[in-house]
Each structure stands twice: as structure tokens, then as C-alpha cells.
Amino acid sequence: MNHAAQPRELPQAILVVGDGQLGVLTAIALRQALPTTTVTVIPSPADHAAFADRIGTAMPFTNRLHDRLGISEMDLVQRAGASHRLVTRYRGWASETHEGISGYGSGNPALGNAFTGHFEAVRSAGQATEARVLTPASALAATGRFCPPDGDPNSPLATIDYALRWNVAAYRDLLIAKAMQLGIQYAPKLPADVQYSEQGDIVAVILDDNAGAITADLFIDCSGPMRWLMSRMAGATLDSWRENLPCDRVLIAAPGEPVLALEDRMTLTPHGWLNEIGGRDGVQRIFAFPASLGSADAEAHLIRAGASAAIAAAIHPGALARPFVGNVVALGDAAASFEPIGGTNLDLAHRQLSLLLELLPGRNVEPREREEFNRRADLMASSVRDWLASHYVAPGIPGTPFTAIASQITCSSSLNLMIDLHRRHGRMPFFEEAPMLPSEWSAMLLALGISSAPSAHALAQSAERNRSLTQQAENAARAAVDAAPPYGEWLESVLPQPGV
């Protein structure tokens, strides 16, 4: 062998700026990957638009990350108020009375990816009269029955994917306990300034109150859209998404009454959208709207939905062109800041974290590796932008102030391609690093009322075959309902008995 294939030098110290649920989880992940590295967390100034820290839900990807980090779902259920979201119900996106439902995963593999196309073909052929969405997840959500799949591949629940929502404070406490067990350092002092190397990398963060400085090889910015570290890096530039996304104000209501539901709601109103995230420790209500519409109507919608006091946050939609600059990596809202639709902010943050673990730098950052991180992170962020923007491709409610604004957004060429192929062929193009599976995206578009025509291939299938596929889907949904207990019963069976 000509060259020595030597393991690169391990980072000696990593500093995470931001001590919310994202910062703490990031520290856990890094410390587990690098048990000999000193990992320190410091807080960052409060930022209401740090949605990855403030909203207690993500997407199914987070469950996998939790598994990998040894954070058990049962712990989250028992100690962090976690509950399961199987589907999202979209209301009012195609008309005032419109409703649509979409869930997660690739669906029933036996039915194939083209199933949406087949189903639409059945429907357009007049063989099914109602727009039923034939998935086990929607059947379970409608009947209120569910328990997490037990790992048996033959279970009718095995193919169901889901997201969790939780109590943010309790979840963070649980993570902090784990971080302490792992020997992660915490300095409860805000950052005040940074020291640079000659190359312009950060060598240390100086703490407030003359509490000294923390040196590190690698710095992680989990401070939210204020980008406490990144804003101090010369090479960090922001790509604006202002043209692509209509909402730049958000009201986050104080947690409301407990809601035990397997679905969350995304409702389009004349002034913006309302996301209601169910939860055992109180429903989380979020209202997003364009600042130009003023906040009075937004507040009124929240109050009508049952919410009380709300915190307002301004968003500057956009993403860092390169979220890894020098020796600083931005995660979550620090990397990409956007309206918080259904756990997307934390989902993206966790995907970026996972990418960082895959391409974990050594003590010295290799420029090529950083480039590869940025290439892939950019693809992820662009897909998220398209995912969010696809909500506004929906017809909306004609004549409302919000529709007037939302209809003006610019769709990226990738989104236009996707919508066009969806509409005409029922086909979702694959995009590298897209956080959503093509099947999930397609299901969401249908739920938003963006219909699709069957492909020529689907049209060529015999009516008999289409009937049989519909039958299989119905059977799968029925089997799932039969196999699952009422969700409340399951929860009771796993929660500690009161007084014990």
C-alpha cells in the first residue's frame, strides 16, 4: 500500500451553542459518537422563532434517530407525555368544506408505489364513489385504535409509520438527564464573543459575566434563526425563501387542553393556517400568517380554536447557502428558518444532525468533506422548501386575503416539475436527500386537494386487477383496526398507575 490509511485525529472538544431540545440532543449524539471528546453545551439568548426547540413534534425520521441514540419511545411515552400521530388532517385547502388525510411511510409494499395511481384510476372509472383513503393509518386514526408495532414483520401494524409529539419541557429534561449520564458539560452562561484563528475559524467562545472562554475544535450552532455563531462567520450567507413561502409571522399559543388523538390538523383560514398538534399534556396550537395581514385576525382564529395567550415570532424565511462554514456547523432553524408546518423544523434539524454524524469531521476539517456536507444539506433544505411551498399550490379558498398572497409565491423549477408530474401521471420524481418519501409527498398533495390523474400504466391495468388492489387495501386497513386496541387503553396499560 502506498499511503497510510490513518484514522484522522479525533476532535478534542466540541461546543454546542443552544441548550434547547435540539442542542441537548445534538450533544448526546456527538458524545456517543465521540466518547473521548469533551462536549459542552451553553445556552443562547431566547429566540421565539427557534421552532426546532419550541415545538414538541417531529416526523418519523426522529424515531429512528432516537432509537440509534438509545432514547426509547416508551421512555418518551412514560416520562415526556409522548403520543402518536398517524395522520394529518388537512382542512379547507381546496375549498371551505374540503378535508383530506395523509400519513407516513411507503404504504403497503404489496400494493406497490403506483398504488395512488391505481386508486385514482379506480375512482375515475366510477368504481368507488367516495374519496376514501385506503390506508391502515387513516383507518386507525378514524377509529381511535393504535398501539406501536411490536417488531413482528407479519403484524398488520408492521408497515405503519408515525410521528411523535411530546411535552417540550419534559422531553428536554429527559434529554438533560441522559446528557449528564454521558458526562456532557454544561456552562449556564450566555455567549458574549468569539475568538478567531488566523484562518477565520472560531477557536473559543467567550462567556458572559467574565465566566471565561470555552475552546473547541468544532462549534455547533443550535441557537435558532439568530444564528449566534454563524452570524459571526464571514462565509455564511443566507438564501432567502421570501418569494417561495408566504408566512413570516407565527403565533404559538400556550399549551391548551389535553387532546388524545391519532391525528393532527392543518386548517387553512382566510388569514393564514392553523396547526393543531394533539398532546396528552395539552394541545399545541400554532397560527402562521403573512405580517402584511396584521395579527388581529390571527389572534381571533386562535381564540376561536380555543387557545389563550400566544407568543409571537417573526420569521425571515431562508436557509444558509452553506450550513457548514470553517469549523462551525449550523443545525435546525440556524441552518434554515421557515414556517413551522407539522414538525418539519425539528425533522430537518435531526436529518442535518444525522448527516453530521455520517460525515463526522476530525479535529481538522477537510474542505472536501465540508463541501459534501453542504451539498447534501442544501439538497435537504431545498426539498423542505418545496414541501412547504407545495401547500400553497393547493387551490385555497377563493377570494380570501391569504389566498391572494399565497397565490403569488414563486414555485421552484423542481416543485413545478413535481406538481406537473403528479397531476398528469400520478408520479413523484425522486429528489436526492428529499426528507419526504415520494409516496408521502404524493399522499400529502392528494390530501391538500391537488388531484392526480392515473398514469398510462395505471390506466392499462384491468378493472379486475384494480378491484383486487382496492380490496387488498381495504383488507389491510381492516386487519390493522382489528389488531389494534383503543389507543387510550393501550396508553393506560403502559403508563405508571397513579399513586403507585
Added chain:
Amino acid sequence: MPPVEMDSFMSNSGQKPIHVIVLGGGTAGWMAATGVAVMLGDQVRVTLVESEDIGIVGVGEATLPHLRSFVESLGINESDFMRETHATYKLGIDFRDFGKIGDSYIHPFGSFGEELAGISFHHYWLAAQQRGDAGPISDYSMGVAAALANRFRPPANDHTLGSTYGYAYQFDATLFGPYMRTFALSKGVERIEGKVIEVRKDSETGNVTTLLLDNGQCVNGDLFVDCSGFRSMLLGEAVGAEWEDWSHWLPCDRAVAMPCAAASEIIEPYTRAIAMPAGWRWRIPLQHRVGNGYVYASSFIDDEKAADAIVAAAEGTSLADPRILKFRAGRRKNSFVKNVIGVGLASGFLEPLESTSIYLAQMAITYLIELFPKDGKIENADRAEFNRLVDMEYDRIRDFLILHYHATTRDDSPFWDHVRTMQVPDSLAGKIELWKRTGRVAKYSEGLFYDASWIAVFLGQNIIPNGIDPRVSIPDPGGMARALSSLKHAIDMEVATMPDHRAYLHSRSERLAPQL
């Protein structure tokens, strides 16, 4: 002049089937006709025009695992298909003398070892190798171990070691075309014999409307699939799709093929690619014979010398005189123009170093079916999407092929001097640099060759990264060494339970084609 149906495609109401004309009865043509007819059923009427006077290239004998799903989705029985095409199983390709003379490595269908704590196996292996604790990387691949032992059994469908490899076919391409033809005719594809003497186009739209044949027949159609081979009669000539030349990166432009009788009873479950002074030669074991051919650059060796070289190199009695094929590396900038779709060589060509030719035809057919026009109308967006997908497939395969030539220390001939020192595409240069610095493979989920393939070629051709993942220094080296040796042991045990390749072939068909 016979009446021509004006722009028939646009006038299609969507009620009557779209008439698809496939031009050319080679491997790509019959695959396309079959795929479209079976997958699109009553949406289409398929007619294939071919001439018995025009030969087919028909040397593409080695395939990739993707062909299995194509064959299966058409409803073809694998045993029947293998028997009729005298096919054998293929576990990978044995590359010899590429990195330097004397080297040999197998690029298997499958992976090396297992990921541990989110880090690819090869990082641990590289560290262990440095310490002298590991055998060659090939020790840790089921596909390689089975190939070297000349054993075969289809992979298991679970998460055990027995599921960590894939397989493809090696078949007689002169039998595969006719097999697909018989199947296509049984599925309602109409065959018209004749040579195209004129291609008529609509003067307004520029769409192809009619093929005029030498026997006076006029063949009208809505959509034309050009499988006319290198001539690219419709895509290149009629609608003028521009050619993008890649011969400066892939200088081989000829092959001389020569089938031979098998020199031994052993049927290897893999293809060989052996580097030659001005290119490389293939050796593909079939049931009844062995396919051989020398792919060479005519600017570095003349035809006669190349023919002499393959005659000298091939083992076994030759069954035919060496036959020369000419080609050039590159592709049409667009493969879907107007109402013409190029499939196979009419669309582009990449030398068969990684057996990609039939895959490229299959891929184009699959995308055509997914984007097939409806309501009698071709949308520009569908052409654009088809072209985007096809380009991406070609570009990524191109880079991977160039790597095989460029990653070498050979300086024993002008050809190897050229490919060793040439400037490679930026996309490839970036991938090589990332690997050299960090041992990481740029990740793409679309396209043909994934991490494991790049790792096989990088390591097989002695491109050893300077730095690898920092985390591999964390686990105890003794434990790693034990894990490696137990993995090798488990693979050896598993392979020992597999039947001999020939014996397995025998058990799957009532008869093997007799060896010639």
C-alpha cells in the same frame, strides 16, 4: 405520394390506443416492444419494424441485477428464460491488471462487511489492514467469496449473511433478442419486415409520421422508439438530436468479438474484464460456450493487431472468426425529441466495462412507460423529465467507467499513459479527491452505482485514502480483529453450503445447453 395522416398523434382523441412504432429488432428493440406492450396493455398498439438483412450488435452478454425485475415484471419465467438463452448466473466482474499488471479484484453485486455504529465497514477494514489484522477486502464479501469458489445459490430474502449479494445473468445475446421477440409476438406486438428507405415528418410539427419501407409499405405511427442502433436513424438523423462526444475520456471505439468453446467444465459465475495494452477484453462464460472480445482504442492499436491479440488471449477453440464492431462513447444530448425516443445504442453508448448496455436500454424503457403520453399528447415537461433522468444515468455511469482507467499506475503503453494522465470530468475529480482525503464516497441515491461499487473499484485499483473516519480509532483493535476473522469464517461457512454453479444451473433446468 401516398396519403399521410396529418400529425396523427395530435389528433389522437385519447380513446384509441397510441400506435407505437419500434424501429429495429435487436436486443433494445424487442425489449422496448415487449415492455411497452405488456405494461401499457390496451393503451397502445405496438409495431416493430426490422429487417433480416441488418444484423444486430448482439454481443452484450453480461447484464446487471436490474434485468431480473424487468424480466419478472413482464411475467417471464426465469428458468425458462435462462434455459432458452443458455444463461449462467453472474455474481460480479473480475477486473485484472487495471490498477497495475498483476492486480485482480472482483466488483461484486453486493457489499463488503457491515456498517458499524453508522460508519462504513471499509473504514474499519482500512485501519485493521494497517495493523496487519485484516485480509484483503474481498475476504469480507459474500458475493466475492461465492464467485471465487464457483458456487451459486440465489440470495436469501432476509437480513442474514446469505442476503448480502445479488446476481445477474450472462446469456447469449443472439438468443436473447429472439426470445424476447417470441414473447413480444405472443403479447400482441406486430412485426413488419422491411428496411426503412425514407422517414417522413410532419412539416409543421416536425414529428415523425411515417416510415417508408423498401417493400413499398408505409408504416404510420404516433410515437417512434428508435432502436436502430448506432445509426440512430430517427433520433439522430430524422429529428436531429445532437451527439455529445465522450471519447476524450473513454477512448475505446472498437471491439473485436470471438466466441470460443469452453476450455474446461467449470462455469464461472462471473464475468472477467482483463486490461490489455490498448483497452481490455471480456470473458463471459455461458452454458455452451465462452464469449470473448477485445475492446480497444483504434488510435492506439489497429484492427488486425487487436484481432490477433484476442485470438492469442482467448482460451478454447474459436467458434467463429473475430468480428469487429465500431462505436463511440457518448450520448445524444436529448434522447426524447419530438415524438421520437431513443433506446439503446441509438441514444448513446458506454463501453461494456461494467455491463451497462442492457441496463441503459431497460432504464429508458422504464422511464418511457412511467412518463408515457396520455390523451394523445406529448408534453414538453415529459420530454424534459425523460431527458433529465437519462442524462443523469449516463453521466454517473460515465464517471464510474472513467475511474477504472484513470485509477492506475500503468505506464506500459501509450494507451495507459493517456488514460492515466488525462483530465477527468470535474464531477469525478471531486469524488476521487473526497475519497483520497477522507475515505468517503459522495452519496447519490439515484443512478446505478452506489457506495459499495465505488469502494470496490477504489480499493481494487489501489486508491487508498490518506485519512479515514476518526471514530475507527475508538474500538479496541483486538476486538476488531476478532470481528473481522469471525466475519470471514461465517462467509466461508455460508459459501461452503452453496452448490457448485454448474450443478445449480443443472438443477434449475431440465437440461443445460451442450458445450460446443
